[in-house]
Amino acid sequence: MKFDELFEQRSLVASKLKDCIRDMGYTKVSFASQADISRPTLDKLLNGSIDNKSSFDRHLQKILKVLNMTVEDLILYHAAPTKVASATVFSQNAPEDHKMSDTAKKQYDLLLDVIDLCAIYY
Secondary structure, eight states: OOOOGGGGGHHHHHHHHHHHHHHOOHHHHHHHHHOOOOHHHHHHHTOOOOOHHHHHHHHHHHHHHTTTOHHHHTTTOOOOOSSSOOOOSSSSOOTTTTTOOOOHHHHHHHHHHHHHHHHOOO
16 A cells, blocks of 8 residues: 555544554653654544645654555555453553653652552551
8 A cells, every 4th residue: 555545544544543643652651752642633643534645645754764664565554453351450551762851750750659658548
């Protein structure tokens, strides 16, 4: 499938993108930041509701670059099977090489301290 034909197949592209992003461990926020696109634009792409072809093409190129995929790779992508039997919950599903900024670390530590205080007093 040619890149120009993808706009007509927006719903298929949206479905494949959702699978890729989820399987690679990104959140929507972290992926939008990595791809240098806004979260609302990513939502439009993932819902197949973007209606501007040039915007669609520009943002899809950024996304494919981050995913390190070609158009053909995206279209032929098969989602990883989900593990229904597992009851584990992961609260931090950022990519493995993601580094938290110093400010975020301080805020996270402060939040943990507040939670500890609440546990003591409630």
